[in-house]
Amino acid sequence: MDKNTNIITNALPKDMDLGDTLARRLTIIREWRGMTVKALARDSHFSVARLQDIETGMETWLSSSDRQLLALALKIDASLLQDVEARPRLEPSDDQPRYEAMLADLRDSILSGVRELECPQCGDTLRCRVQEGLDIDGQPVYLAKAFCQRCPFVLK
Ligand SMILES: [Zn+2]
Secondary structure (H helix, E strand, O other): OOHHHHHHHHOOOOOOOOOOOHHHHHHHHHHHOOOOHHHHHHHHOOOHHHHHHHHOOOOOOOOHHHHHHHHHHHOOOHHHHHOOOOOOOOOOOOOHHHHHHHHHHHHHHHHOOOOOOEOOOOOOEEEEEEEEEEOOOOOEEEEEEEEEOOOOOEEO
């Protein structure tokens, strides 16, 4: 965390109860900022329906780009949201598009240096690494790899 984000985060009262779920935290911070759902939707470019899904706990995690947008609109550090996100346990057959979106988000996180990630299928800690290789034109490419220490999940 750099100095600037510290200042922004500290703008919230230190003893403030921020809730321990994404739903609670979003509602608490939004209301503390004096924003309606509609105002937050406008500033974050989320739809009102999507914000309501998050505030009622239907949606429990955010992609890194969505998280940045919300944090910016709420004037908080994105880690405040990430701390209370919960990834659903998803099997590929449950919901293919959501499963693919979650894998894409895992890859983004690994490539941006995050190494403490939860397995999307069992919740145990994933072993993550970045593999350097060359594409067919000989250009360097970086691939996110991960495997679960408890279940057969592999990101390749
Ligand atoms: Zn697992």
